[in-house]
Amino acid sequence: MKKITYFFFVPFLLAGCSGNEKTIEVYDAFEGAEKRVEVREVLDRNDDIYSGTAIFVDNELLVAVQAKPWLDYKKEKIEKELTKQFEEQFSDLNVLVSADYKLYWEANKLKNEKDQKRVADGVEKLKGLVKEET
Amino acid sequence: MEQEQYKNLEQQVTPPTPYFMNALKAFLVGGIICTIGHAITYFYIIFFDFTEKTVGNPTVSTMIFLSMLLTGFGLYKKLGQYAGAGSAVPVTGFGNAVISAAIEHRTEGVVLGVGGNIFKLAGSVILFGVASAFFVALIKLILVSIGVVQW
Numbered sequence: 199m200k201k202i203t204y205f206f207f208v209p210f211l212l213a214g215c216s217g218n219e220k221t222i223e224v225y226d227a228f229e230g231a232e233k234r235v236e237v238r239e240v241l242d243r244n245d246d247i248y249s250g251t252a253i254f255v256d257n258e259l260l261v262a263v264q265a266k267p268w269l270d271y272k273k274e275k276i277e278k279e280l281t282k283q284f285e286e287q288f289s290d291l292n293v294l295v296s297a298d299y300k301l302y303w304e305a306n307k308l309k310n311e312k313d314q315k316r317v318a319d320g321v322e323k324l325k326g327l328v329k330e331e332t
Numbered sequence: 333m334e335q336e337q338y339k340n341l342e343q344q345v346t347p348p349t350p351y352f353m354n355a356l357k358a359f360l361v362g363g364i365i366c367t368i369g370h371a372i373t374y375f376y377i378i379f380f381d382f383t384e385k386t387v388g389n390p391t392v393s394t395m396i397f398l399s400m401l402l403t404g405f406g407l408y409k410k411l412g413q414y415a416g417a418g419s420a421v422p423v424t425g426f427g428n429a430v431i432s433a434a435i436e437h438r439t440e441g442v443v444l445g446v447g448g449n450i451f452k453l454a455g456s457v458i459l460f461g462v463a464s465a466f467f468v469a470l471i472k473l474i475l476v477s478i479g480v481v482q483w
Binding site: 298299300301303327328330331332 | 378382383386
């Protein structure tokens, strides 16, 4: 019985150890390669996050990041820092940076979307969700 | 028999309390309950329009609802006997406290029995929860007004 328990539990516990690579993805409706590289660089430089997805559409820049598990309490600080950096770099865009899982999940869904209108609508909806307090 | 003698005898006969095992059981079961809570959190985030900021309310109500069902079926009692504080401290323990009091007094009628006793155990949780929330909010309001912190 004990052996069976170990058999099931050890892989379960070790599953958390895999996948330490940083994944950064950028969706760009305008194919602006320069911007894409700049966003990637900023996210790459930040040591507090392990994953990030950026979406450029219309006048909006949505950056959804995930803080490293032990740095969850620093989320707001990470958001503030990144917002400041992106606003300086892309002063012509409305920047929204969020470390919320909902935005990260939806952004990853949107980045595979082909229809640009749908992406724009999705970003607009997420901006509304962020403001929601209750 | 002297009081002292009785005390010694009693101590010899009583089996030692397994503090470590109790703590371990509470840790494991409490952890499992919290993991289920987290799974529900992700369920609401992924399938509904909730963000991390707003997902707390539906998660808590779902967990309380589940523990109320388990209490009604008599399963939470068994969990409580095994895990102790591990099942009482998470918010599921609150649901258990409400429903178990209602079940206990249901023979006394709906109004005076169930209605009068349903919050017998959980009432103090609600009272002190609301009162402390009020005072914490008051302190924060004062700190924000002075300019020490922001909302």
